Amino acid sequence: MKEYNFREIEQKWHQNWVANKTYKVVEDESRKKFYVLNMFPYPSGAGLHVGHPLGYIASDIYARYKRLQGYNVLNPMGYDAYGLPAEQHAIKTGQHPEISTFANIDHYREQLDKIGFSFDWDREVRTCTPDYYHWTQWAFQKMFNSHFSTTPLPTSPEGEETPGGKARPISELVAYFEQNGTEGLEQYGVACSEELNFTADEWKAMDEKQKSDTLMNYRLAFMGETMVNWCPQLGTVLANDEVVNGVSERGGYPVEQKKMRQWCLRVSAYSQRLLDGLETIQWSESIKETQKNWIGRSEGTEVEIKVAQTPQPPKGGEQDGSAAETLPLQGAGGAEGLSFTIFTTRADTMFGVTFFVLAPESELVDQVTTAEQRQAVDEYIKYVKSRTERERMIDHTVTGVFSGAYGINPITGDKCPIYIAEYVLAGYGTGAIMAVPAHDSRDYAFAKHFNLPIIPLIEGADVSKESYDAKEGIVTNSPRTPQPPKGGEQDGATAEALPLQGAGGSVEYDGEALVLNGLTIKEAIAETKRFVKAHNLGRVKVNYRLRDAIFSRQRYWGEPFPVYYKNGIPTMIPEECLPVELPAVEKFLPTETGEPPLGNAQIWAWDEANKKIVDKALIDEKTVFPIELYTMPGFAGSSAYYLRYMDPKNDEALISDEAASYWQNVDLYVGGSEHATGHLIYSRFWNKFLFDLGVSKKEEPFQKLINQGMIQGWSSFVYRVKGTQKYVSFDLLETQYDDAAKKNRYFYQGVEADPIYTDVSTVSGNQLDIDKIRAWMPEFKDAEFVTNESGQYIISQSIEKMSKSKYNVVNPDDICENYGADTLRLYEMFLGPIEQSKPWDVAGIDGCFRFLKKFWALYWGKTDELQVTDSEASAESMKSLHKLIKKVTGDIETFSYNTSVPAFMVATSELAQQKCTSRQVLEPLAVLIAPFCPHIAEELWEAMGHTTSVCDAEWPSFDEKYLVESTVKVGVQFSGKVRFTMEFAADATKEQMIEQVMQAEESQRYLQGKTVVKQIAVPGRIVNIVVK
């Protein structure tokens, strides 16, 4: 009897595929392309676990399916090879990170090969090889030499407008400055770090350094002095998405805010396009939502607020009312015309403003503060500075201080006190707000704390207990009917500030005053915007939360910047000299003087004349200059790798125009959702930039995205009593819930016990094998294990992400060894919907293994001879086959692989029962299973006499005619309850079905003594007789 010898079969085909280059793919204009891509892995020292292949298998099935349908399928794989773990390993061992990285890659490759993927390994990329990062550096230089504007500048050769804006050569901006300075620049929507003002003459008068600094304000890759997330333990800055809850994503080390000069990418310029693009791609709703949140578009109004009182005369007396008119005109000189701009999305609430708030970091604070309040303000600023980002995030107690100054609400003419408070963030909007306590909960808390008035503006809103934040309702009180403002009338301990003064009327501008009463909130916002705009009181403004990406790291193991410093001016190493290769260093740590690790490189200076990298000792600041010591962050290499796969060996360009035009973009991208705010934003940005350059042919890089769920493992814990070597059985511990930390804490005899991970091998059931744990790791050798009365040591378990450090990883190699890759592939798909996270459980794998044995037996029976005959298949068998074709084809299209597997199982047992041996059925059957289980499919395909790979067979087409039946079985309901099923002629009409049911013997007991109220029949589905 020919057994299903998976080891032999799989090995044979692995060799065969390599020998025949079965998965090599070349551009072919005559065939339609399809590009399938997995997020490439970081090759960690731990190797692959069963979670990794989940997505790879899913995409491999799709790639093979598309190929069987005749598509030219690109399905590449590579490695995201730069990363912190390799560097930390290098620091520890002194071994160059490339050595460990390449060793890990070899291990990954071995593991991947066992699973039988259809990757074209000729296209492999590694982000750390110079031929690859050549193009990362190249793209960076292109960004450096670009600015972004919504409308082309007059100096631009192209006249057309691009929706959402576009990257354009920086030279066009330079030409503009030559002619106009910054005059009129605002109308072109040029993205910048801050608004600058200079004339053409001033520009021409600038020296090289000043020009360089000025242009940095506009470049897409620029050097900027920004607040960065500095992580002292990692010795580097981190991007926003690398910081989670105030600590580093990797390692969980504290992160502080620090002002540093850093390379940045002006991702924010693309905010609107990044947002708009989401509408054109097939991604899950939740990922799109995450990106929308991250981009954080808010449409609002900026309003100019004039400061009523200049700091100098600290007078207590107040004049009333119409202060707006009495203010000195702007430009009259000095600090007299002091004003600031606030940003609000609730322009409808201008009549409810009772104070203003500035962010403590705002430059205005200093200018506004009166001498009287100076000390209090200084103390407050000091306090705010003492607080870490983390503290500010967790602790939301109300703090703030009165500045002594008042702002004038341009709509009402009211004078409102200006406060300084940390709840207003410097980095968002203008760093200044108008506070409407009645309709904003934060303002409300602040007003209650400082006893400031609260003026409701929505009909029926009760603001006695909390603010009314909802954006629904009818506006009232706008302008207010004259009445004394409530609240804060007693000048108690808190009230250094005088609450607002003014009647809340509506100031006339050019004979028009704003009236909002009776409008809905939405209408009122629109009306206020119109009014503000018409009378030049401010402007409509869209704000984005998306910040520019910090693009440099103080690490060794990353792409070096192709930049040198010519007399302090960052200058690009000429394009033709790229790549600038990562230099050798002795030590991977920062230098003694605190420079990044690249400071250790001796051959690291740029000889401008000879265009080469030379010894640092030669630096003379005339022809030889220092090279940048920073390296690029992890996301640099992963931002355009999908393009490089199209043309991985090209040393002239990132990709040839032909390759780009043929492959376009990724049709199907598979990877984890944890990259939603990192890689998936950066690479969309990067691709849009390359699209603007004409390099990439599609604006969005990833047309369809599937997020595979995480495969989790069962982690097991023992509990160590703090400060001892005592481990206590779980059932002896007392559990307390810690609200602040949001987790359980455990105590043994009043002392806290910490959970410690233990290896799965030391656990049986819910008990610990004490001998095994002693043997497992030295630290447990002499530990004391406290067992319960029955002498058992109970462990606790939880489901967590698979990780080496949690000792809960399951290795796919073992599964391949014991069951074969085909079983592994099938089982991982069978586990559940691909997008769902689920714990790994080997228990069910036998079912899949048994199935494959049965499937094998269909072809061989219990003999050594292939049982496939050329006889015609029975109608039954054709029906089984075509049912399967229909199901599997539909399932693959919708990525519901978990339901395809049962369909194969059902078809197999049906065909076995029918004793089907017909080639007519068994051949297409082998093709159908080929995407899922390529090894067994190849073997059977070959056994049936084929000399070419099953990969190049044709996907069977479904024919409805085999499913047509003469009768159908349909449920019969009485009053909505299914009582029995009945066979009907397939073409029976409603009337005939009802007739048949009414006549049927088994119906009578449900009809007896009842009146038929209604009769419903849906052919092929249901009959329902409603009786009473």
Added chain:
RNA sequence: GCCUUGAUGGUGGAAUUGGUAGACACGAGGGACUUAAAAUCCCUUGGCCAUAACGGCCGUACGGGUUCGAGUCCCGUUCGAGGCACCA
């Protein structure tokens, strides 16, 4: 707090988009083969009641609603997962 998701047997999960709830697999129980075990095969398996046999009631987190008919649609509630979060 806001947004996105989800909740179905002992377990993983099906259910043609409003039409026979629990496919398929695991586990469990029983049986066959075997001296025995493994392997393989067969039967039972949502709960409760009932039977010689037929059958009946309940059941998709909970409470309502729409409908001839609801796991599926609508309203409300609870719980879980993920994202955003003093973002004005």
